[in-house]
Amino acid sequence: MIKLVKNNFELIFWVAALTSLAFTNPTQTHFVLCPLRLMGFTWCPGCGLGHSIAFLLHGDVKALLHAHWIGIPALLILMHRIVVLFRRAIKAQQPVDENAAFSPTANRRLPI
Amino acid sequence: MDFYQNAYMNLPGVSAEELGFLKQATNGLDENQLKSFFVVYSTKRKNPNDILLLAVIGFFGFAGIHRFVMGQVGMGILFFFTGGLCCIGTIVDVINYKTLTFEYNQKMAYEAFNIVKIGGQFY
Numbered sequence: 001m002i003k004l005v006k007n008n009f010e011l012i013f014w015v016a017a018l019t020s021l022a023f024t025n026p027t028q029t030h031f032v033l034c035p036l037r038l039m040g041f042t043w044c045p046g047c048g049l050g051h052s053i054a055f056l057l058h059g060d061v062k063a064l065l066h067a068h069w070i071g072i073p074a075l076l077i078l079m080h081r082i083v084v085l086f087r088r089a090i091k092a093q094q095p096v097d098e099n100a101a102f103s104p105t106a107n108r109r110l111p112i
Numbered sequence: 113m114d115f116y117q118n119a120y121m122n123l124p125g126v127s128a129e130e131l132g133f134l135k136q137a138t139n140g141l142d143e144n145q146l147k148s149f150f151v152v153y154s155t156k157r158k159n160p161n162d163i164l165l166l167a168v169i170g171f172f173g174f175a176g177i178h179r180f181v182m183g184q185v186g187m188g189i190l191f192f193f194t195g196g197l198c199c200i201g202t203i204v205d206v207i208n209y210k211t212l213t214f215e216y217n218q219k220m221a222y223e224a225f226n227i228v229k230i231g232g233q234f235y
Binding site for chain 2: 006007009010033034035044045046047049050070073074077078080081088
């Protein structure tokens with residue numbers, strides 16, 4: 001179980017991040033995780049990105065563009081990355097044939 | 113053959129997981145092919161420590177270089193223009209650099225395997 005979480009850390013993180021953005025209300029102020037904000041900086045190149053994706057997931061395009069235009073490509077890129085990682089995770093679950101040479105389907109982790 | 117299996121241990125930053133993977137991956141190769149595979153793979157693979165270093169540069173304003181280096185152009189652009197998703201993406205990658213590099217190295221092993229199988233031998 002720990003191994004499973006460790007191997008798929010990135011996948012779990014992105015999925016958790018996007019689902020939590022889908023369930024937050026972007027119009028309210030809330031607890032801030034951003035390390036730059038906590039250090040006292042008022043601006044960073046990604047500011048408004050979280051709002052932007054949350055607006056996109058709620059379907060509010062006008063507010064999205066007001067928050068940060070990069071929200072649309074960001075969501076697409078993250079979705080693509082999640083699909084790639086998810087495919088990998090499924091492949092790693094398949095049983096490994098020790099005697100098989102490298103085959104196109106054998107691009108997977110060994111269960112050590 | 114033993115020599116080239118052991119030569120993997122001298123690859124910089126190699127992990128037990130990677131050694132096991134390479135052993136399985138090169139199972140079907142003969143001795144000459146193993147030599148070729150080692151040469152091709154060792155030039156293609158990335159050292160996890162280098163990836164960690166590039167990821168840490170993200171805290172100083174140039175985020176996402178490690179993603180470009182590993183061929184993930186989309187993630188690279190996203191990281192670069194958002195300061196590593198407000199540093200959070202960079203932190204994730206600093207924690208996760210070994211798995212990221214292994215993912216890339218597996219792809220490279222697959223490529224090296226195909227190059228050797230197609231007939232690229234140095235003799």
